[in-house]
Amino acid sequence: MCIAGQGVARVPKLVLTDEVKKGDLLLLFDDYLPVSVDIFLIYPSRKYLSSKVRSFIDFLVNKIG
Structure with missing residues (x-):
């Protein structure tokens, strides 16, 4: 809605x-x-960490720090 000019968002x-x-x-x-x-x-x-979980962790670390 914000992109459409209809308000403010946090x-x-x-x-x-x-x-x-x-x-x-x-x-x-x-x-x-x-x-x-x-x-x-x-x-x-961590011993049997799937590649999907590892990728998600890496994504969050890169985006959020």
Whole structure:
């Protein structure tokens, strides 16, 4: 709805990076410091870690740090 000009949304920057770069969305309150949120990944074992789970972990680490 925001892209259609119908309002404002509070969404993590990493979700809308492309839309901001293209100019479809504008950042409001860019100097506002967001609240830190911890993220935990829980999986059965590293010993038999599937490639899909490993890829997802790598993705999150690259996107979020």
